[in-house]
Amino acid sequence: DGGITQSPKYLFRKEGQNVTLSCEQNLNHDAMYWYRQDPGQGLRLIYYSQIVNDFQKGDIAEGYSVSREKKESFPLTVTSAQKNPTAFYLCASRGDSRPNYGYTFGSGTRLTVV
């Protein structure tokens, strides 16, 4: 079955360390997205990529970095510059850029800084 796989499901990081969250899709979608979810704040866009080797900052990109070397993969690195990284991170993809096409989401990674 086609879908989006995020790993790991739970991740613990010590303060000052960088950590990379994995997102892989086998849907042959061109566009991929990273959102951050905090209680009571909804989902906020971190980065997105419309095509391989290209990506754009979203609303809250500071302290994060991404790469898009392959169509299937869009890893997110949470750097030590991110002041409050504890959150639930969701990856999504979309196969058509027309507005009436929604996103397909992964099951998320919960990151906790200890």
Place this chain on the structure above:
Amino acid sequence: GNSVTQMEGPVTLSEEAFLTINCTYTATGYPSLFWYVQYPGEGLQLLLKATKADDKGSNKGFEATYRKETTSFHLEKGSVQVSDSAVYFCALISNSGYSTLTFGKGTMLLVSP
């Protein structure tokens, strides 16, 4: 810019009660509108969508009608079940240029037996 406003939760109902979750939006152009559902510890699933004025999206007993005149997309269900307990997100994509999905803050629904 684009924005979505949802009623704050939690919404607490008894099984078989009628559900309404209000959603209003601000957007450039004529957006497509979506409702997503998130069960505990999981990602988001598309529940329903509507792409033009007066369209009604429906799925699993849930319905929402795209009201351009009131810029609203309220979610309704005639008889909720315990299994409907989840967080519901209203969202939009504008048709003005390349647009990303903009979400409301989510509304938690708790249904008791």
